[in-house]
Amino acid sequence: MRSVPVLIAGLKTRDRIAAFAAGATFCERRGMTMDDDRLRPTRRAFLKAAGVALFSLAAGYPLVRALVREPKPIEPAATDGWALPSAPPWPPAVGRERRIRLVVTRDVVRLPGGPSFPAFRVNGRFPAPEIRATEGDRLIIDVVNRTDAPLTFHWHGVHTPPAMDGVPFVSQEPIPPGETFVYSFVAAPRGTRWYHAHVDEVRQIPLGLFGPFIIDPPAGEAEGRPEESGGRPWEAEAEAILMLHTLGPDPENNPVGALTEGSGPVGGMGGMMGGPGRMGGMGRMGGMGGGVPPNLLYLVNGLPAASFPPLRVPEGGRLRLRLINASATEPFWLEAPGAHFLVDHVDGNALPEPVPFGDLFLAPAERIDAWFVAERSGTFAIRSKIPGQEALRISVEVAKADGESITPSDRGGGSHLPGTAESWSYWALAGGAGTALPAVDRVVPMVLSGGMMMPVWTINGEAYPRVTPTRIGAGERVRLELFNHSMVDHPMHLHGHTFWVTSIQGVPLRRPIPKDTVNVRPMERMTIDFVANNPGRWLFHCHQLVHMEQGMATLIEYRKQA
Ligand SMILES: [Cu+2]
Structure with missing residues (x-):
């Protein structure tokens, strides 16, 4: 089990607090891990102090708002040729x-x-x-x-x-x-x-x-698949829909298994989420009383993972995974040693081209569609890389194809060879940096905050249901500027619309990522753009359900047409 990388700046504690107060982003990859004892005393002091800083900031929203407007966001400019769809197909043609x-x-x-x-x-x-x-x-x-x-x-x-x-x-x-x-x-x-x-x-x-x-898709409109780029067709295909979810050891009284439910704040340090991050953010706080809640049950389609039958890849065939993170609180970071994943949809939405990954990260409510690509026949395990989630393990049996290589290079071109599979990140999913953000009509800051000292989570300083709806106009291209001003991940979900992740930490993405739920990591900035094509009042909220219950939700409301 590899350690979760910790991303931390080489600053003294006092400097870090100052960086907080300035709304600055100070995360920097240093290749350290939580096993690195050098980090621990500093991190404890830092987090304790940071908690106080966050708490005092959360109490005064106008201050937070003023701070997060600096530095100024990137101005929309000429695009890389990518633009929000101006006339999305809505409503779709109605069939049976x-x-x-x-x-x-x-x-x-x-x-x-x-x-x-x-x-x-x-x-x-x-x-x-x-x-x-x-x-x-x-x-x-x-x-x-x-x-x-x-x-x-x-x-x-x-x-x-x-x-x-x-x-x-x-x-x-x-x-x-x-x-x-x-x-x-x-x-x-x-x-x-x-x-x-x-x-x-x-x-x-x-x-x-x-x-x-x-x-x-309607019959005759099958989506592009790897073999259609010139490789031979596969003899057989299997599909597995895998709904991953968690339960506390006492489901009746504490279904989410939160560490301190009923005795104080829930989902604070216990909600710390580990996982990969390329553009900043921090790993799970091992050794600090946080991490994965103990004794969680890991279920696959409602069965404990240990009881879940092996998935089978038919001879000469391939396996399509539809992974759904249905956990109320927990992310999953999956790998399958000896195999990799060819990802072609995120949150159900097609990517411009499939991207090979050696591992997959799913925050609560996220979905990934991927082909399971084995390099040989035999038995494989899809398992979690997050310490404490060892019980989450799914067997995959790949049938032997007679004397035939089953590497995808024979089937769909050489670009998906296992050696090229990267570790999961939105950054890799997007193909790296683009040069400019697409043009939009409206920019709305959304500051995600709270949680460290009391069980309240806020968006722009407000806890649901006492919120001021954000007003938008039908037909507008809307940008939400997300800033996670807290020390835990927030998987943010917009109802009724597909959005595109267009930048991370101020850097535009080459291929904006179509999603309905996006995981915003600690101190991370992100822009998500959508077309206002579904008039009504819509919820925008954190899908870490303890955070949501404790206020992290707001409303986006279309203005009435004149
Ligand atoms: Cu949250």
């Missing part, structure tokens, strides 16, 4: 009508080798069953609430009308026990979406109210 019935019940779930606990089932399934649709289908979904709890469903990544979006008291009233709500919307855009509860999320999602929602 399909009726789906989802009956939600409460029932005891007994995990093999694990605890029994009262959970939620949908149509008898834990977690909820897959919804599979074709882009353009008119879906009419009856959600029947046969539980004792009010609930809603949110169709994550699907561009529904606002009234069908499932946000309680924004889209709709929660569905009371015993009642049915009929959702109706067009299945679009195509890709790996998912659906989940949006009331009392820290309980209802871990306890089973989530499922995959796969929207296929």
Whole structure:
């Protein structure tokens, strides 16, 4: 198990605090790891002091706002030839009508080798069953609430009308026990979406109210695949939808397994997320009482990972993975020694070209579609690189193809050879730096803060639901300037729209990344751009659900048309 790299500047503690106060970015790769004892005393003192600094700043939002306007953001200029789509296809052509019935019940779930606990089932399934649709289908979904709890469903990544979006008291009233709500919307855009509860999320999602929602392209519109660039076709394809999620060891009383739930702040240091970062940010704080909450259960499609059957790659074939991070709080950083991943979609959205990675990082609510590329036949393990997540391990058995190489170089060109697979980062996903940001019509700062001294997380100093909606105009190209002014990751999700990550730490990206959830690392700045093409009131929030419950959400509202 490799150590998580720590990114830290070679500054004295006092200088670092000063850097904080100036809103400066001071992260610098030094190749140190948390196993490096030289770092520890300094880091403790730094974090303690930084906590005080952040707390005092959080108490005075105008000060934060003033600080984060410096240095000035990059001015929009001539683009690299990439621009936000000016007329996205909305609404899509409507095809057949399909009726789906989802009956939600409460029932005891007994995990093999694990605890029994009262959970939620949908149509008898834990977690909820897959919804599979074709882009353009008119879906009419009856959600029947046969539980004792009010609930809603949110169709994550699907561009529904606002009234069908499932946000309680924004889209709709929660569905009371015993009642049915009929959702109706067009299945679009195509890709790996998912659906989940949006009331009392820290309980209802871990306890089973989530499922995959796969929207296929219409027949005859299959998306570009590697072999179509000249290689031979594959004999067989297997697809595995893998929903990864976590439960606390006592799911009934503490579904997210937060370290200190019921006894003070939750999700502070315990929510520290490790993972790769190229453009700044800090790793998990090992040895500081933080890190992965202990004794978490790691589930794959509702089964403990140890009970999950091996995935099989057919002889002469290949395996497509649709990975969904459904955990309320935990990121996953996956590797498969001896194999690599050819990533062609993120959050269900197609990349301009597939990118090979040696590992994959998924913050809560993120999805990755990737081909599993083995260099030989045999048994492989997809496992987490995050210390403490050793229990997360999925076997992959690659059948032997008679006397035939199974390297992808025979199939789709040499650019995806295993040796070229990089470690995961948005930076690598985007192909590195571009030269300029695309033009937009409106720029909205979003400062993510809070959490160190009290269980409150804020956007622009406000905790949901006491927020001032951001007003935008239909048809505008909108840029959200995210600044994570805290010491933990925040996977930020925009409802109702696809956005493009256009810059990280002030550096424009060569190929902006199409997403609906983006992980913003500590002290990181990021711009995300979207076209305002779905009028209504929309939630923008952190998908670390403890942060969300503790206020990290806001509203983006279209102005009424004159
Ligand atoms: Cu967060």
